Amino acid sequence: MAPPLLNLEGIRLTFGGTPLLTGASLMVQQGERIALVGRNGSGKSTLLKIAAGLVEAQEGDVFRQPSATIRYLAQAPDWQGAETVRAYVEAGLGPADDPYHATYVMEHLGLTGDEKPELLSGGEARRAALAQVLAPSPDILLLDEPTNHLDLPTIEWLEGELSRSSAAIVLISHDRRFLEKVSRATVWLDRGITRRLDKGFAHFEEWRDEVFEEEEREHHKLGRKIAREEDWLRYGVTARRKRNVRRLGELHDLRSRFRSRQGPQGTVKLAQSESSESGKLVIEAEAISKSYGDVAIVRNFSIRINRGDRIGIVGPNGAGKTTLIKLLTGELAPDTGTVRLGANLDIAAIDQKRALDEDETLAHYLTDGRGDTLLVGGVEKHVVSVMKDFLFQPEQARTPIRNLSGGERARLILARLLSRPANLLVLDEPTNDLDMETLDLLQELVAGFDGTVVLISHDRDFLDRTVTATITSDADGGWTVYAGGYSDMLAQRGGISQSPRTGNGASKTGRKEPKPEPPSEPPSDRQVAKKLSYKQKYALETLPKEMEKLAAEIGTLEARLADPDLYSKNPQEFEKIAGKLDEKRAALSQGEEQWLELEMLREEIEG
Numbered sequence: 001m002a003p004p005l006l007n008l009e010g011i012r013l014t015f016g017g018t019p020l021l022t023g024a025s026l027m028v029q030q031g032e033r034i035a036l037v038g039r040n041g042s043g044k045s046t047l048l049k050i051a052a053g054l055v056e057a058q059e060g061d062v063f064r065q066p067s068a069t070i071r072y073l074a075q076a077p078d079w080q081g082a083e084t085v086r087a088y089v090e091a092g093l094g095p096a097d098d099p100y101h102a103t104y105v106m107e108h109l110g111l112t113g114d115e116k117p118e119l120l121s122g123g124e125a126r127r128a129a130l131a132q133v134l135a136p137s138p139d140i141l142l143l144d145e146p147t148n149h150l151d152l153p154t155i156e157w158l159e160g161e162l163s164r165s166s167a168a169i170v171l172i173s174h175d176r177r178f179l180e181k182v183s184r185a186t187v188w189l190d191r192g193i194t195r196r197l198d199k200g201f202a203h204f205e206e207w208r209d210e211v212f213e214e215e216e217r218e219h220h221k222l223g224r225k226i227a228r229e230e231d232w233l234r235y236g237v238t239a240r241r242k243r244n245v246r247r248l249g250e251l252h253d254l255r256s257r258f259r260s261r262q263g264p265q266g267t268v269k270l271a272q273s274e275s276s277e278s279g280k281l282v283i284e285a286e287a288i289s290k291s292y293g294d295v296a297i298v299r300n301f302s303i304r305i306n307r308g309d310r311i312g313i314v315g316p317n318g319a320g321k322t323t324l325i326k327l328l329t330g331e332l333a334p335d336t337g338t339v340r341l342g343a344n345l346d347i348a349a350i351d352q353k354r355a356l357d358e359d360e361t362l363a364h365y366l367t368d369g370r371g372d373t374l375l376v377g378g379v380e381k382h383v384v385s386v387m388k389d390f391l392f393q394p395e396q397a398r399t400p401i402r403n404l405s406g407g408e409r410a411r412l413i414l415a416r417l418l419s420r421p422a423n424l425l426v427l428d429e430p431t432n433d434l435d436m437e438t439l440d441l442l443q444e445l446v447a448g449f450d451g452t453v454v455l456i457s458h459d460r461d462f463l464d465r466t467v468t469a470t471i472t473s474d475a476d477g478g479w480t481v482y483a484g485g486y487s488d489m490l491a492q493r494g495g496i497s498q499s500p501r502t503g504n505g506a507s508k509t510g511r512k513e514p515k516p517e518p519p520s521e522p523p524s525d526r527q528v529a530k531k532l533s534y535k536q537k538y539a540l541e542t543l544p545k546e547m548e549k550l551a552a553e554i555g556t557l558e559a560r561l562a563d564p565d566l567y568s569k570n571p572q573e574f575e576k577i578a579g580k581l582d583e584k585r586a587a588l589s590q591g592e593e594q595w596l597e598l599e600m601l602r603e604e605i606e607g
Contacts, residue, residue: 004029005068005140005168006051011060013046022192024060026051026170028140033162034170035183035201040407040435042189044172048072048142051170069094071133072142077125079117085128086113092132102135108157109150110317123149123317134161143171147178148432151317152458152486174436176201176461278423279343280307282452283328288337289477290320290327296477297323298334303471303481307342307423310446310453312463314486315473321456322428324471324479328454329426348422350413350430358402362387365401366416374419390415407433414442423451431459460486464535488533532605536598543595550588557581 006028013021020043028034028051038044049055050062052072064070071092082088089102106113109127120128126149133141141162147155159181162169170187173179179201186197186204197207283305290298297320305311305328313321326332329349330341356365363383366374373380384394390411404412410433417425425446431439439462446453446466457463463470464485471481472489482489532540557577560566566574 002030003065004063005065006070007061007063008047008051008057009061009063011047011050011057011062013043013050013055013058019192020046021057021189024189024192024194025196026187026194027196028168028170030139030168031166032168032170033182033184033200034168035179035186035204036170036172036189037179037186037201037204037436038189039437040433043192044189045144047189047194048144048170048172052142065139068139069136070140070142071136071138073133073144073146074129077117077129077132082117084113085111085115085117085120085131088117088128089113089131089135093136097136102131105131105134105161108161109154130158138167141165141167141169141171143169143173145172145174147173147175147458149317150458151319152314152460153316155458155460174431174434174439175459176436177459278307278345278451281305281340281342282307282309282345282424283342283454284340285328285334286338286340288327288334288339290323290332290334291477298327298479299477300337301479302337303328305452305454307452308450309469310449310467311455312467312470312485313454313456313472314458314463314470314489315479319473320477321473325426325428325454325456329424345424346420346422347424347426348417348420349426350417350428356401356409356413358400360401361398362392362401362404362412363397365412366419376419386415386419407435410434411438414438418445425449425451425453425455427453427455427457429456429458431457431462464488465538484533485535488535491533532598532602536601539594540598540602543591543598547588547591547595550584550591554581554584554588557584 004027006026008024008026011021011024011026012019024043024047026034026036026047036044036048046055049072050057052070053064054072077088079088082091085106086102089106090099093099093102103113109131111124111127111131115124115128117125117128130146133143146158150158155175155178159178162171162182169182171179171182183200186199186201186207188195188197188204188208195211197204199207281304283303285301285303287300287302288298289296289300301324313324315321323332327334327339329347330339363372366383366386372383374383374386375381376386384397387394387397392408392411401409401412414430414434427446430442434442439459443462443465446455453466455467464487467485469481469483470486470489471479472493473479482492484492557580560577561574561581566577
């Protein structure tokens, strides 16, 4: 077996008295594709910087093959000596690298190369940094969140580039679909140590759950052993003093191990505060258009959004997704056409820019400076309790926002958003900087939200799991509505997504590609008979558990109604339980019908 290109062993590092890495390892062989995963704050970026030689470990061995070239995706590019983006990108090329490839990469990342560094936006600077590491042909690519600030067509282009690359790749990302397509091995950083799975990210979550279950079993066994030894201490001590002293020492060691066990980090508790129900009609737009100068952002677009709809908006950067969402919510007036908002709307929104007052404390931000309590879901909760639900420590209540990491800021904004009563959620890139566990819970919240959701996202997995319809941009300000999530939209468009280089459907030669005709109506399950969509597969897997849960809840409610004294003692409670029982029975019936239809469809496709 050839020696590794890079090998980290027993890496230890402590920040501010708190151990971050307590025995982490990372071995990279030629041509490997490794997903480095873990919770926000677990030390993934730090481990990658140690691999790149930017941070020095306090303990452990670091080996880099002397002849191997390493490129690390910097979070903040160093523009020193570079007057243009092209000069910055080409500065990363080696003697044997092709300068044309730098031009090719910049074009696909939406850069001309003539941009001045001091005039770049945050997203443009990030894409320039990505261009600098992709332009050469290194032996090892270390990529920390490479899909940040990229639109969907560019993410798909990047997947292809990395798949064709001969470099060994270690990447950190919160984009599930991206990790599944690129990775061939997974390194999990958890509680300071690493574990390796020689399979891609698609197998990670099942493996992680098995590890947690095994840890819980071992911890339970340890508790049982301590109980037996304590029983011996009370009733079984004999005169054999030497043996007893040794056994008592072992009991102390067992107790110490049991107390010092560091379990998995808790999960965020997401729950949207309930608001009164909106009207059936939430938003109705008729023939709206919006232009800036000669550039049409939205042209003759119409849509009707009803209560319970979950609408996703996708398109290349600069297509006007944020403008469209502002038009639909009444924040921006159209040049022509009309927008009508429904009755009784309570809107809660996340802005893509997420501007925060850096000097404001967490507690002040969550409460708007109005005391120390919040009304969440009709229950008054202390601000510290809300913070704990989102994995903040009580001592952080008076911490300025400037001290928070990107992931912590994202959780803080979610905490504020979800503590406000709302029946319409407007979310512009809500998944940015969220770790996968928090992203899972956000998906469940959005998918199960009783109100209406309008969101922008570049996360394909998130869209497939949450939205009921997708709006995507076409050329010259056109927008089209498709039934289902992102994968469903691609199927209806014939698998066509816009080129990241040209942005509005133009080909490499500059000619407009013919736009596929949208279907006259969304195809039914029976019409789409090639294979199940992602949403259909997901529903087929999850519906049995949901039905089992509903059946258990129905049994509980029926048992309460069976109490002969309930109606006479509390008729209002009786009516309330009866109403809930009817709702659960209806939901179970609907779920059974949906599952049966999907199962029949699956059998029809496979048979």
